[in-house]
Amino acid sequence: MAKVDVKCSFCERTGSAKKHGQGKADHQRYRCQMCCRTFQLDYAYRACHQGMKK
Incomplete structure (x- = not known):
């Protein structure tokens, strides 16, 4: 089993x-255990990525 460090x-x-x-x-x-926020590494909705709305 490989462990991936998630940023x-x-x-x-x-x-x-x-x-x-x-x-x-x-x-x-x-x-995240430090800031208690949730996130994904890959999104299906591409407007979530920076620079897409410009």
Whole structure:
């Protein structure tokens, strides 16, 4: 089993994220233990990425 260190997209800390269920498009969701926010590494809705709305 390989372990992947996930970096929080809000507080930028590595290794503080735990799995937190699935998103609507079956992407893995994570919850940061430090800032208590949830995020995904891959989004089905591409406007979530920076620079897409410009």
